[in-house]
Amino acid sequence: MSKKKKDWKTEKGRVLNMSSEERRKEYRRSEYVPLDQINTWKQSQSTEVTEEEEGKDLLRDKVSLYKGDITILEVDAIVNAGTVLCY
Template sequence: MSKKKKDWKVEKARLLGLGLEERRKEYSEYVALDKIATWKKPEKSKGKEEVEEQDLHPLSDKVSLYKGDITILEVDAIVNAGNRGP
């Protein structure tokens, strides 16, 4: 195994062994996901109709829009779906 590949695996193991606060110290800057608002509608106590509407969209608390540098988001992966055509 090449030295470069071995060094990468050692660094990966080191980072995976760190706790959340220790890992955050390694970042130059980051945006935690709990700081990004979701599409979930604010809870209102006006009636049953609005509660039923919220129940129809269970993923609304997991979907967000973020405008900015996505490389500083504190996430495990960033995926870009690139298609060759329509």
């Protein structure tokens, strides 16, 4: 195994074993937005849940809308989907 791969795996293991407080000490910026402070799409809507929707695993329970600097979100990864053109 190459040294680069070994170093990456070692760092991954170290970070995964850290508590939230330990991780926060290593942030480059002092300001961050924890994920639990961002409302899901369902929480940001003022509509009531119908009986038919109750207990279902809906997309609006998983998707969050956030307007602002995404680099201060306390998440493990940010994925940006690029545009793909197929002819």
